Amino acid sequence: MSQEYHCRIYVTLRPSVLDPAGVAVQSGLHQLGYESVEKVRIGKYIELTVTAEDKTQAETQVDQMCDRLLANPVIENYSYEITALETTGGHS
Template identity: 90%
Template sequence: MSQEYHCRIYVTLRPSVLDPAGVAVQSGLHQLGYEGVEKVRIGKYIELTMMAHDKTHAETQLDEMCDRLLANPVIENYCYEITALETTGSPK
């Protein structure tokens, strides 16, 4: 029997990769008077729900999704959170 999982995926550039969008945002924040901002990195946030046999299977599937489509493993890192959703029985 499958379980439904809610997944939150965070994709960021590797620290060694220049982040021009982050530099632009940092510059804009400085122009707005936020001089204390020292480093800005821009990333992606993705949410999805999926069905899997168990949490290990969900993690395996999610790793494959990230490696194949959601993140570029050459220049990006990713991490995720997986939460099992409550299953509701049929109405009584």
């Protein structure tokens, strides 16, 4: 029986990759008086729901989605959290 899973995906630039957006935000924060900010890195946060037979299959799907579309594995890292959604107990 299939189960729905809620997925939270975090995509960030690899540490070795220059982050011009992060530099711009850091500069803006300094101009606003927040001189204590030393490093800013900008990333992406993605939420989605997948249907899978089990959590392992859901993880496989999310890995494939990240590798193929959601992240650029050459310059970005990704991590995710997957939780099973509660079922209502009703039958379709």
